[in-house]
Amino acid sequence: MKKSINVILIIVMLSLFFGWASPVDTFGDDSHKGPEKTQKNKSVFHSSYYLKKAMTYKNKDELQLALFYLKIAAALSPSDMEIDGKITDLKMTIDRKSNNYLKKGEKFLNRNNIEEARNQFLTVLRYDPDNKDALEYLKNKLIPKEYINYTFKQNDSLKSISNKFYKDPELVSLIVYFNNLKSDAKPKPGKILKIPVLEKEFFQAINDRRQDLISANKLLKEKRFQKVVVITQKILKNDPSNKEAIKLKDEALYRIGIQLSRQGKYFEAIDTFKKTTPKYKDVDNLIQKAIQHELLKAETLLKEKKYEESMNLAKKILGHDKSNTAAKKLISTSFCQQGRDLLIQKKYDEALRVLDKADPAEFCVEKTRIAVKNTIKQQAEAHYIQGVKHFLNEELQLAIQEWEKTLKLNPKHDKAKKNIKNARSLLEKLKKVK
């Protein structure tokens, strides 16, 4: 039992010594909890000490600290009217100084001296940490903004605003995007729009583009179409969807195409027209007209029996218009006519070779081929009969010559072969008799 009591006593002593379970109140003082303690401790602290500190800071131009210490002194000596007076005076000084520096800052800002303006506003804030104007300058007005706020006016359109700020109506997409608008939106007058400010480099590129577009427009009026094409191609390389550049390029190409057509350079005209945006103006018609002109040329050449040239031209037309049936027909007609000419010239083999090159489905080709073949057959028979006549007149050599002509035209002419053989045999016999 004694032992137990000793243990208890030791525990009690230890707990008294260490205060194990004491609350977190580190300072054993709850003066912060209520005014009573505050009042009680007031006598411990002397306002004169803090008043002196306040004056030291005031002399060092640390006015906020001076004010803070004056407030401490006032709290410790609430009945001291002199301290209240000092606080009022100091507040007025702070106001006066901060106003002066604010004005100085604004003056520097008007002169675009940002660095000095900032120092003035910082000084304002040092004197008066709650000065909203100085804070606004430092945190907002002195920092370059990525937006300009623009108030939408009655006669504005998004494109006109884009043109105004970017010198490019195409950049309307930026305004649309950053203002959550639809591309065809017409904001109400008075609506404030955020207009992103593009950097000099971007603006330079846009400005260059704008200058190029102005030049291109001018050159188009001066009918210097090739130059327009060169400039617009440069713009479109960097901005492939630039509508104004596309329009200018199309117009320039269109005019070049017309010029080439007028000069009779129809194929070059066609190539040029084809470089425009599909369906631009009446380019499809103009291309067809140019083709017609080339077809006429080809037909003329055909009439002049310049078959090769005619066919080459027709092939060139097909190169530009694969399905052009007139060109296809022209080529066949050329082959047929060439074949017929050769037939007349009795160049039957050559005629057949030419006809072999033509499209066999074409009627004239087959017709001409049959005509050539019939003519060959007739000619072979004519030579055969002539040979027989010579044979009957005992002109064996002449008869052989005629039959040989027959065989040349018709190598399968058996009678001619047989007769040549007989005639030669007779000639041999006559030679021996003689």
Added chain:
Amino acid sequence: MPETASIKKKFIINILPIFFLLLSACAINGSIFRNKHQAFVSDDFVIVKTTAQDTFSSLAAYYLKDPTKGWQIAEFNRMTTLIPGQELIIPLSPFNKAGLKAKGYQTVPILVYHNFSKKKSDKTAVSQNDFEAQMKYLKQNGYHVVSMDQFLNFIDYKVQLPEKSIVITFDDAWRSAFDVALPILIKYGFTATFFIYTDFIGGGKALTWKQIETLSKIGFDIQCQTKTHRNLAVPKKNESLKEYFKSIEMEINYPKKLIKSKLNIDCKYLAYPYGETNNLVIALLKKYGYRAAFTIDRKPNPFFVDQYKIYRSVIYGSYDMDNFKNNLSVFKKTELK
């Protein structure tokens, strides 16, 4: 009877000591061996006559409800150590949010690290020894490594930061930051922000999502550095304005969504790849809800820095201690009177 005696004995041995223990601890309130300090409390300040038991941290814990704000008391009273019996003032709200003085203003340097190596350093890879030495220098010389949120509250003119405040950041998401730098940061109790570009994650030398999740769970800040690390300020060759705009929008939006879905973290800050930006990028950052963005302009930050062009200083592997110290400027001298 013997039973009653046994119960009594048990009561005396077991219950009474506990009773006395509680009684003594609660009633005596620890005051026998502690000096009570005397205090005068107003709405704006507290005047305290310190005791031997007081520290800046304990005073801050008690009066400012935040033991980490001991520096606020020390700095206001322009002291480094407490002497018992000394009178000091505890301002109950920030007294100089911008760190403005007659001879200049406070600046906060932000350091950027990229890659690390266990042994040798090269241009961007800082060696383990160098990083250790740099962190040790910060600790021994009274620098306070503050979080990015604290820094942003400073530039928003909401809070005051310790005079020698600094922010540490890591770019790209190199795995070596986890393997080499992280143990050192933990050793010195420093926080940091990791800016990650999401296409890099999971690559050979990059952090994995698991490691990033670990970093976040142990209190490190994870933020965005785009998707592909493209230069946001410069259109690529033959890239039209529309294509460029679409691309940078994706670079800004995609990683924010991905990090939210993977880690449930809201990206509030973005580090510009190569430190470069322009107005279109900034406009997009604002549209997508970023609070701030970071360049690599080698300057420390005053509170009035442009929030979307915050300066950072890259610490290269080739730096010696003097090069490192040159990036730690916490005060800009200029006449403010």
